[in-house]
Amino acid sequence: GENVEQHPSTLSVQEGDSAVIKCTYSDSASNYFPWYKQELGKRPQLIIDIRSNVGEKKDQRIAVTLNKTAKHFSLHITETQPEDSAVYFCAAEAAGNKLTFGGGTRVLVKP
Amino acid sequence: NAGVTQTPKFQVLKTGQSMTLQCAQDMNHEYMSWYRQDPGMGLRLIHYSVGAGITDQGEVPNGYNVSRSTTEDFPLRLLSAAPSQTSVYFCASSGDRGFQPQHFGDGTRLSIL
Numbered sequence: 001g002e003n004v005e006q007h008p009s010t011l012s013v014q015e016g017d018s019a020v021i022k023c024t025y026s027d028s029a030s031n032y033f034p035w036y037k038q039e040l041g042k043r044p045q046l047i048i049d050i051r052s053n054v055g056e057k058k059d060q061r062i063a064v065t066l067n068k069t070a071k072h073f074s075l076h077i078t079e080t081q082p083e084d085s086a087v088y089f090c091a092a093e094a095a096g097n098k099l100t101f102g103g104g105t106r107v108l109v110k111p
Numbered sequence: 112n113a114g115v116t117q118t119p120k121f122q123v124l125k126t127g128q129s130m131t132l133q134c135a136q137d138m139n140h141e142y143m144s145w146y147r148q149d150p151g152m153g154l155r156l157i158h159y160s161v162g163a164g165i166t167d168q169g170e171v172p173n174g175y176n177v178s179r180s181t182t183e184d185f186p187l188r189l190l191s192a193a194p195s196q197t198s199v200y201f202c203a204s205s206g207d208r209g210f211q212p213q214h215f216g217d218g219t220r221l222s223i224l
Contacts, residue, residue: 004153034211043201043215044154089153091211098169099211101153 002027002094006102014110019077021105023090026071032093033066033073038104039086047088048075080109113137117202117216124192124223132187132219134202142205143185144169144212145177147198154201160185192223 003026013019023033034049050057050064050073057064061080066073073092077084090102118133136143144159156169160179174196176188189196200219203212 006153032211043217044212045215046213049211091153093211097211098156098159099154100170101155103151103153 002030002092002100004090004092004100004102006090006105008105009103010106010108012108012110013080015080015082017080019075019080019084019107019109021075021088021090021107022072023074023092023102024070024072025092025100027092027094028068028071030092030094033064034091034099035062035064035075036089036091037086038089044089077107080107082109082111085109115202115204115214115216117200117219119219120217121220122222124189124221126192126194126223128189128192130189130192132189132200132202132221134185134187134216135183136185136202136204136214137183138204138206138214139182140204140206140214141182142211143179144203144205145175145185145187146201146203146212147171147196148201148218149198157187157200189221194223197221197223 006023031052036044037047038044061078063076087104089104091099094100115136141162145157146154148154155171158177160166166177202216205213
């Protein structure tokens, strides 16, 4: 089955700097890659997603890039703000249209 | 719109007890799913449904049952609770992304003693 690895597990950045989270996946047939943000004690929220026919997608301060050849995709957050502090999860659509999640990255934005 | 509503928010059970976690959505979404989230891990799919009357197993279905008699409701039943089922459970729905979770409920924090 699909295996998704996410790095780093924790990330501390200064407010205003950029943050990058990387995920690799194993199933070359996967074609949908969402990212979720989860604040402490709250529900996960879908923040951006990308399909395999697109190499990059942007939404304001967040962007996702996909390299299908290398089987990795990344989340980029620019001009980080304290409210960006949360746990971020990547996921990849596995066989049977089921999502496999990465282990999460705890992002701390220091004022 | 309430979105996805889960009840209860917290529950403590004894080993061997059964219970049902409720999930309802008011967005007329066809796709609904249940995930569990354990400390330090991502979400794992338990069961999912692509429409009323249709359910299927996810990654970790053992010990859980689901049914989908209406579009709105997707309850998750624990048949005989075990300590390994201590977790936070999230219900999710999706309208336009296939059955990939688009809207999550607030979660149910379940402890099995």
